Amino acid sequence: FRFKESLAEHLQSADLVISHAGAGSCLEALENGKPLIVVINDKLMDNHQLELAKQLHRDGCVLYCNCSTLVETLQSMDLSALKPFTPGQPEKFASFLDKVFGLQ
Amino acid sequence: TGGHTTEILRLLSCLSESYSPRHYVLADSDKMSEAKIRSFEQKRAETFSESQFSLDRIPRSREVRQSWISSVVTTLYSILYSLPLTYKRKPDLILCNGPGTCVPVCLSAFLLGLLLIKRTIIVYVESICRVETLSLSGKILYYFSDYFIVQWPELKKKYPKSVYLGRIV
Numbered sequence: 001f002r003f004k005e006s007l008a009e010h011l012q013s014a015d016l017v018i019s020h021a022g023a024g025s026c027l028e029a030l031e032n033g034k035p036l037i038v039v040i041n042d043k044l045m046d047n048h049q050l051e052l053a054k055q056l057h058r059d060g061c062v063l064y065c066n067c068s069t070l071v072e073t074l075q076s077m078d079l080s081a082l083k084p085f086t087p088g089q090p091e092k093f094a095s096f097l098d099k100v101f102g103l104q
Numbered sequence: 105t106g107g108h109t110t111e112i113l114r115l116l117s118c119l120s121e122s123y124s125p126r127h128y129v130l131a132d133s134d135k136m137s138e139a140k141i142r143s144f145e146q147k148r149a150e151t152f153s154e155s156q157f158s159l160d161r162i163p164r165s166r167e168v169r170q171s172w173i174s175s176v177v178t179t180l181y182s183i184l185y186s187l188p189l190t191y192k193r194k195p196d197l198i199l200c201n202g203p204g205t206c207v208p209v210c211l212s213a214f215l216l217g218l219l220l221i222k223r224t225i226i227v228y229v230e231s232i233c234r235v236e237t238l239s240l241s242g243k244i245l246y247y248f249s250d251y252f253i254v255q256w257p258e259l260k261k262k263y264p265k266s267v268y269l270g271r272i273v
Contacts, residue, residue: 051237100251
């Protein structure tokens, strides 16, 4: 199962996703409406990837734990408390660029 | 590379055909982005048949966590390499979102602007991963870009000259 081209199929049929803090993994799970638990690697404290995971946790969109607290988190989790994730809006970017170039 | 490519393709997804032809610049060591780009452009050609794009490769300017001093040398080399490319393409707009590859391209465009050869508008979009701190590319290009876009309010506070549009990928 090392590196599959696309996890999309597995993601679609999952009820819960447990992932590392990589942005791609987190966003893919959230955009597919899956409840997500992000597991932080304590030994990579300097990792800027944590910023997004922390923010998503502050927004109430994900649960957050480290390897040693994973079991406890799974036992006590309340997935219904997770807030829905609103996807990003590239239209706003297009609109902004159009203004810059006087294309509106 | 990877996440950067996915983000930039999302940014491109809502752009009209006024933003054409598109010239993609990749690091020579990047194996995965080309396929993603071709797939995106293929889909785009289904709606806009006249759509045009090209792919260029440049030496990677910096490896992750490469030392400061050697990074300056490799970046200078990449700038030398990017100059003829930027001169040839003379883009009206450069859009980038943070991989080390973008710094030499933007700096060479900036230089061509100073030399009055071509004025390119440089738009930098910091990655969605960057909530509290800027990437190294961001810290550099904050001073060289025409528009510097951040996706989280805390960065807007720290970098007041930036543009905040909310999450756009």
